[in-house]
Amino acid sequence: MKRAFATLLMTAVSVTPAWAQKADGLAMTPQMGWNSWNKFACNIDEKLIRETADAMVKLGLKDAGYQYVNIDDCWHGARDANGEMHPDPQRFPSGIKALADYVHARGLKLGIYSDVGNTTCGGRPGSRGHEYQDARTYAAWGVDYIKYDWCDSKGLSAQGAYQTISDAIRASKRPMLLSMCEWGENKPWEWAAPIGHSWRTTGDIYPCWDCEMSHGSWSALGILRILDKQAGLRKYAGPGHWNDMDMLEVGMGMTEDEDRAHFSIWAMMNSPLILGNDLRSMPASVRSIIGRREVIAINQDPLGVQALRFYNQGQVELWAKPMANDEWAFMILNRGEAPLAYRYDWQQHTIGDDLSKREADFRKTTYRWTDAWTGKSGDTGKRLEVTVPAHGVVLLRLKKS
Numbered sequence: 001m002k003r004a005f006a007t008l009l010m011t012a013v014s015v016t017p018a019w020a021q022k023a024d025g026l027a028m029t030p031q032m033g034w035n036s037w038n039k040f041a042c043n044i045d046e047k048l049i050r051e052t053a054d055a056m057v058k059l060g061l062k063d064a065g066y067q068y069v070n071i072d073d074c075w076h077g078a079r080d081a082n083g084e085m086h087p088d089p090q091r092f093p094s095g096i097k098a099l100a101d102y103v104h105a106r107g108l109k110l111g112i113y114s115d116v117g118n119t120t121c122g123g124r125p126g127s128r129g130h131e132y133q134d135a136r137t138y139a140a141w142g143v144d145y146i147k148y149d150w151c152d153s154k155g156l157s158a159q160g161a162y163q164t165i166s167d168a169i170r171a172s173k174r175p176m177l178l179s180m181c182e183w184g185e186n187k188p189w190e191w192a193a194p195i196g197h198s199w200r201t202t203g204d205i206y207p208c209w210d211c212e213m214s215h216g217s218w219s220a221l222g223i224l225r226i227l228d229k230q231a232g233l234r235k236y237a238g239p240g241h242w243n244d245m246d247m248l249e250v251g252m253g254m255t256e257d258e259d260r261a262h263f264s265i266w267a268m269m270n271s272p273l274i275l276g277n278d279l280r281s282m283p284a285s286v287r288s289i290i291g292r293r294e295v296i297a298i299n300q301d302p303l304g305v306q307a308l309r310f311y312n313q314g315q316v317e318l319w320a321k322p323m324a325n326d327e328w329a330f331m332i333l334n335r336g337e338a339p340l341a342y343r344y345d346w347q348q349h350t351i352g353d354d355l356s357k358r359e360a361d362f363r364k365t366t367y368r369w370t371d372a373w374t375g376k377s378g379d380t381g382k383r384l385e386v387t388v389p390a391h392g393v394v395l396l397r398l399k400k401s
């Protein structure tokens, strides 16, 4: 009898999906928001954060789904005699609690940044040895999101260090999204689903299509370099635990076609959509890319299945993303330097996905497609004929007709 009960218990424990251990219901679709780092690095203060929250609301980005306003590195002042962390008194004189209140009053949420080590990547105090204390402090301030970096981590086990901050967050009793910024060095996708809500899969992003920017001991990566490093990772992501391809560089110097492709790829890959540009002053063209609801909807699809690449030849790649209600998103990526006239005869193809056990057989089923960027539409009964811009994409949403 006892043994039967034990077996039952073990079965019950082992069938609990790993992510359910967090049980906080956060990031059931990839988190959306803004972060100060890509544009401002250490040059941040409370005025910037307040103005960004205002811009998010005023420009309709909140209505489009953006929620988190995240302060990255360099908000820190010093620890006091009790080890309590305080913000930089010059840059954040009103304190983080006041900032959280301000952001909350606008229906948004506040994120903060810390690090596993004694010092952050920007050389500010990290949380090592203060994990529970810091999580309590952030909770008392009303913080909703913690990005937790991996600098000064020598000698630490990544899994152990992130488990500690995850436990500390749980002990604080305030649900806070844990965005793990470990750069993929210790394969976090293999162990982090029960610990955090997203994990960086690569080093830092750089606003270029296909380049690497050397910083000596490490290189920042362009859009295609990051995309190519996602191979094999899609099976690890899902609701509550996402592969994070780093914060967005839309509006940070690439061409409009590159920006659209970058945003489309991040949407298809279910990466968190964390804006990295200055929201207070941006051209309408940038605003229309980051606010494009048809593209955001692909990222925020409740099924939470990351796209698969099912064809690649030369500079062309075809990607498909199974979506709820038997829909699909379909992306043609042109990695190359010249525009591409592309024809796709749906009738000759079937798209199958072993992971989600989904199939689109265009001979049996006709789908109506809508171009997520232009609104143009058609159906899979007829051959698709499109021009894919250089360094660009065509992104379609397919519904059974």
Ligand code: GLA
Residues within 6 Å of the ligand: 037, 072, 073, 120, 121, 122, 149, 181, 203, 204
């Ligand atoms: C690391 C992270 C970046 C940013 C900086 C801050 O490089 O990967 O996203 O947070 O640190 O110093």
